[in-house]
Amino acid sequence: MALPKRIIKETERLLADPAPGISAIPHEDNLRYFDVIIEGPNQSPFEGGVFKLELFLPEDYPMAPPKVRFMTKIYHPNIDKLGRICLDILKDKWSPALQIRTVLLSIQALLSSPNPDDPLANDVAQHWKENENNAIQTAQEWTRKYATA
Amino acid sequence: MNNNSTARKQDQDQEEPLYDPRGLQYVEPSQTSLQCSVCCEYFTEPVSAPCGHTFCLGCITQALEVSPGCPLCRTKINPNALYDVIALSRICDELMVYCPHKSLGCDHVCQRVQIGQHLKDDCIYIGTLCRVEECRKKLLKKDLSEHMESCPYKRVDCLMCNTKVQKSQLQEHHKTCPAESVTCPHCETTRTRLRHMEHIQECPKQIVPCTLSEFGCPWTGPRFDLTATHIPQCPYEAIRGFLEQNKQRVESLEQENKHLRTIFHDLRPQVQLLRDQIGSLSESIQLMTGPGSFGDSMHGFVDTNQYQYHSQQGAPSRAHGAILGYDSNGAENELHGLERSGSGLGTVGDTHELLISENERIRSEIETLTAGLASLELKQNMAIMTESMRMQEEVQSLRAVCHGLRMQMHYLLLERQNPHGPSPPTGGGGGGGVSNSGNNGPGIKTHGPGTSSGGRPLSTSGPPRPRFSDGLGRQDTKL
Ligand SMILES: [Zn+2]
Ligand SMILES: [Zn+2]
Ligand SMILES: [Zn+2]
Ligand SMILES: [Zn+2]
Ligand SMILES: [Zn+2]
Ligand SMILES: [Zn+2]
Ligand SMILES: [Zn+2]
Numbered sequence: 001m002a003l004p005k006r007i008i009k010e011t012e013r014l015l016a017d018p019a020p021g022i023s024a025i026p027h028e029d030n031l032r033y034f035d036v037i038i039e040g041p042n043q044s045p046f047e048g049g050v051f052k053l054e055l056f057l058p059e060d061y062p063m064a065p066p067k068v069r070f071m072t073k074i075y076h077p078n079i080d081k082l083g084r085i086c087l088d089i090l091k092d093k094w095s096p097a098l099q100i101r102t103v104l105l106s107i108q109a110l111l112s113s114p115n116p117d118d119p120l121a122n123d124v125a126q127h128w129k130e131n132e133n134n135a136i137q138t139a140q141e142w143t144r145k146y147a148t149a
Numbered sequence: 150m151n152n153n154s155t156a157r158k159q160d161q162d163q164e165e166p167l168y169d170p171r172g173l174q175y176v177e178p179s180q181t182s183l184q185c186s187v188c189c190e191y192f193t194e195p196v197s198a199p200c201g202h203t204f205c206l207g208c209i210t211q212a213l214e215v216s217p218g219c220p221l222c223r224t225k226i227n228p229n230a231l232y233d234v235i236a237l238s239r240i241c242d243e244l245m246v247y248c249p250h251k252s253l254g255c256d257h258v259c260q261r262v263q264i265g266q267h268l269k270d271d272c273i274y275i276g277t278l279c280r281v282e283e284c285r286k287k288l289l290k291k292d293l294s295e296h297m298e299s300c301p302y303k304r305v306d307c308l309m310c311n312t313k314v315q316k317s318q319l320q321e322h323h324k325t326c327p328a329e330s331v332t333c334p335h336c337e338t339t340r341t342r343l344r345h346m347e348h349i350q351e352c353p354k355q356i357v358p359c360t361l362s363e364f365g366c367p368w369t370g371p372r373f374d375l376t377a378t379h380i381p382q383c384p385y386e387a388i389r390g391f392l393e394q395n396k397q398r399v400e401s402l403e404q405e406n407k408h409l410r411t412i413f414h415d416l417r418p419q420v421q422l423l424r425d426q427i428g429s430l431s432e433s434i435q436l437m438t439g440p441g442s443f444g445d446s447m448h449g450f451v452d453t454n455q456y457q458y459h460s461q462q463g464a465p466s467r468a469h470g471a472i473l474g475y476d477s478n479g480a481e482n483e484l485h486g487l488e489r490s491g492s493g494l495g496t497v498g499d500t501h502e503l504l505i506s507e508n509e510r511i512r513s514e515i516e517t518l519t520a521g522l523a524s525l526e527l528k529q530n531m532a533i534m535t536e537s538m539r540m541q542e543e544v545q546s547l548r549a550v551c552h553g554l555r556m557q558m559h560y561l562l563l564e565r566q567n568p569h570g571p572s573p574p575t576g577g578g579g580g581g582g583v584s585n586s587g588n589n590g591p592g593i594k595t596h597g598p599g600t601s602s603g604g605r606p607l608s609t610s611g612p613p614r615p616r617f618s619d620g621l622g623r624q625d626t627k628l
Contacts, residue, residue: 006188063212095216095218
């Protein structure tokens with residue numbers, strides 16, 4: 001099936017005018033598959049880290065949300081060991097008016113403000129709730145350990 | 150039929166999806182305020198929801214199937230509450246677009262609403278098919294007229310004969326066109342091909358063989374020489390009448406030969422059959438008469454008969470041998486050999502003589518065969534007759550003996566039943582028996598009634614008699 005014009009347009013814009021701290025590059029052999037890099041936001045426990053993600057646009061995109069996953073290990077209450085992300089717009093709150101760019105910006109925002117009340121990684125969320133400073137320290141350590149280029 | 154329908158279908162295919170409205174290229178592509186947030190394109194049939202957000206009709210319908218909220222503000226939307234935004238639709242329709250065949254070379258630019266018309270009527274970069282039924286080549290509309298000039302399936306007039314010919318076959322047609330002028334290779338005069346066909350039958354300069362070449366005249370030369378100089382002095386012409394007569398005779402002889410050969414073939418199994426019959430007959434006769442008597446003489450008779458039959462023949466020894474041993478292969482080979490040598494012989498006379506002698510031979514063979522068959526049949530009949538006469542006599546005498554015995558038995562029985570009765574007419578009974586057999590002599594037919602009439606005077610005697618006569622009757626029929 002030919003690539004929908006919308007995907008071509010979005011890709012063109014992502015490449016020509018990338019959002020700050022975010023890059024998404026499609027695979028040459030599969031234009032629905034993107035290698036994504038998100039820089040850890042300033043003032044966050046992930047500052048200085050470079051996080052790799054993979055993003056895939058399913059056949060029914062934009063009616064269905066893209067599938068996104070962290071490839072780099074990250075200590076975050078809304079991201080589990082396998083890199084799966086707990087983010088409403090990637091699930092029931094998806095809208096066809098959203099785009100790759102908005103999805104990646106939302107993920108970047110999630111790094112700035114972890115939400116331990118809606119956790120995916122329960123032990124991390126527990127840690128975050130009980131001793132936020134200590135949890136943030138662990139997150140910084142993990143960032144240094146795993147997310148430095 | 151099939152080709153036609155597929156061709157028509159292709160025509161339709163070609164006219165139906167003139168372009169993909171979502172694939173149009175706009176001259177000014179980034180007026181985002183006029184673009185749908187679902188497909189990120191300029192609106193196609195824009196509709197607004199009660200929340201105030203506008204989408205393409207197709208996009209919002211598809212989105213609502215997945216999730217019932219507005220893609221932008223998540224307000225629930227009832228699909229029936231969507232309404233057309235006519236002004237926006239007009240604005241979008243007036244956006245300038247490039248022809249979809251820009252990549253092929255069309256640089257046409259027009260309002261979006263007019264692009265269908267352009268593709269249908271004006272665009273020369275659109276794909277089409279050659280009009281000629283046999284060709285149907287796919288090409289761009291702009292190349293059509295050029296193609297029609299050179300389409301190999303297009304029909305063109307042959308300027309010489311004025312018939313329509315496929316362009317690709319014109320060259321080939323000129324080789325057979327009846328109106329094409331042809332130069333006679335013999336006399337180098339020129340005329341149309343049609344006339345040339347007639348001319349070549351009588352071209353005076355064509356090299357021809359003598360009209361009597363079949364009889365062996367080796368002469369060849371230009372046609373005008375044939376009648377003018379050769380025929381008057383051709384040695385074969387002088388005996389033409391004889392040659393032709395000969396030819397006819399040879400032909401009829403060949404035919405007769407063939408006919409005779411089939412007869413010969415047909416007769417062979419008959420002869421074999423008769424032979425077998427005679428063999429089995431003499432065997433059975435031998436069995437009937439016992440060794441040493443008639444059978445041997447019959448054998449001897451057959452043998453001598455055969456011997457005579459063979460020695461009678463004056464036919465060539467080879468054919469004789471063939472018939473003697475019924476060596477059918479040999480005979481056939483011989484026939485074939487003769488035939489072959491007949492055709493191989495150069496001169497008519499030899500063939501002729503050979504055929505005649507061959508013919509004669511076969512005829513005489515067949516005649517002797519038929520005669521032999523007839524005499525064999527006759528002799529066989531005679532043998533059977535004599536033998537059966539002899540047998541008959543024997544049977545007769547046996548029957549007489551039997552009768553005498555029966556009478557004696559009768560007498561004895563009667564005597565036993567009434568020992569004091571009047572003495573039976575012994576002499577009369579014996580005489581009756583003898584006379585009876587004497588009467589019956591000429592034919593067996595009268596024998597049955599004779600017995601019953603002979604028995605009648607005794608019918609008044611005791612009860613055992615009928616049983617007795619029954620038994621006799623049965624014996625009689627057996628004989
Ligand atoms: Zn749309
Ligand atoms: Zn809305
Ligand atoms: Zn055009
Ligand atoms: Zn053609
Ligand atoms: Zn012609
Ligand atoms: Zn000529
Ligand atoms: Zn001659």
